[in-house]
Amino acid sequence: SAVISQKPSRDICQRGTSLTIQCQVDSQVTMMFWYRQQPGQSLTLIATANQGSEATYESGFVIDKFPISRPNLTFSTLTVSNMSPEDSSIYLCSVDTNGADTQYFGPGTRLTVL
Amino acid sequence: GNSVTQMEGPVTLSEEAFLTINCTYTATGYPSLFWYVQYPGEGLQLLLKATKADDKGSNKGFEATYRKETTSFHLEKGSVQVSDSAVYFCALRAPYALNFGKGTSLLVTP
Numbered sequence: 001s002a003v004i005s006q007k008p009s010r011d012i013c014q015r016g017t018s019l020t021i022q023c024q025v026d027s028q029v030t031m032m033f034w035y036r037q038q039p040g041q042s043l044t045l046i047a048t049a050n051q052g053s054e055a056t057y058e059s060g061f062v063i064d065k066f067p068i069s070r071p072n073l074t075f076s077t078l079t080v081s082n083m084s085p086e087d088s089s090i091y092l093c094s095v096d097t098n099g100a101d102t103q104y105f106g107p108g109t110r111l112t113v114l
Numbered sequence: 115g116n117s118v119t120q121m122e123g124p125v126t127l128s129e130e131a132f133l134t135i136n137c138t139y140t141a142t143g144y145p146s147l148f149w150y151v152q153y154p155g156e157g158l159q160l161l162l163k164a165t166k167a168d169d170k171g172s173n174k175g176f177e178a179t180y181r182k183e184t185t186s187f188h189l190e191k192g193s194v195q196v197s198d199s200a201v202y203f204c205a206l207r208a209p210y211a212l213n214f215g216k217g218t219s220l221l222v223t224p
Contacts, residue, residue: 031210033210033211033212041216041217042203042214042215042216042217043158043203043212043214044214045211045212045213048210048211092157092158094212096210101146101163101165101207102148102160102163103160103207103212104160105150105157105158105159106157107156107157108157108158
């Protein structure tokens with residue numbers, strides 16, 4: 001398995017501002033993923049982030065709104081830009097344990113936009 | 115495309131009752147299948163998985179069998195406890211990211 005930490009764990013932000021969420025893994029992993037869990041809903045994949053290449057976004061998510069960095073094999077950031085109340089969600093990063101066909105999740109960042 | 119359908123909740127059971135949460139999937143090929151659990155106020159944890167047809171995943175008394183013929187991966191537990199109260203998500207992996215069902219909330223009462 002992998003130990004994953006996220007910062008911040010929660011935040012309350014004003015409309016129109018941006019927040020950058022950090023995801024740190026205790027081992028080198030090839031694939032990292034960012035998901036969103038809206039209140040009372042399931043998880044939806046935002047993008048896949050591989051080191052050394054641009055993130056791949058799912059339908060309905062765009063780079064201008066959710067820019068992602070992946071500077072090395074243990075770290076990634078997701079920025080939620082120009083926030084609105086509809087962005088209030090839990091944002092989770094997950095990693096693919098190399099060759100083990102299992103994804104492990106970070107604790108999540110609970111974002112509230114006022 | 116790939117999708118997962120799981121039974122709607124909430125499910126309320128008495129302690130020691132038998133639990134079944136239905137999950138069916140649509141996918142091309144043979145995806146790996148997973149059950150994740152989210153306890154109140156906590157993150158998402160892997161509960162069990164199965165990677166090929168007829169595989170049975172098991173953990174903490176929970177079981178699920180990968181049924182290719184019915185495209186199902188139903189979660190079962192013979193005797194639930196209050197501590198099993200959580201939201202359970204069925205998911206498939208194809209090829210890299212996970213597709214989740216909507217989640218089933220389980221409440222176990224003493």
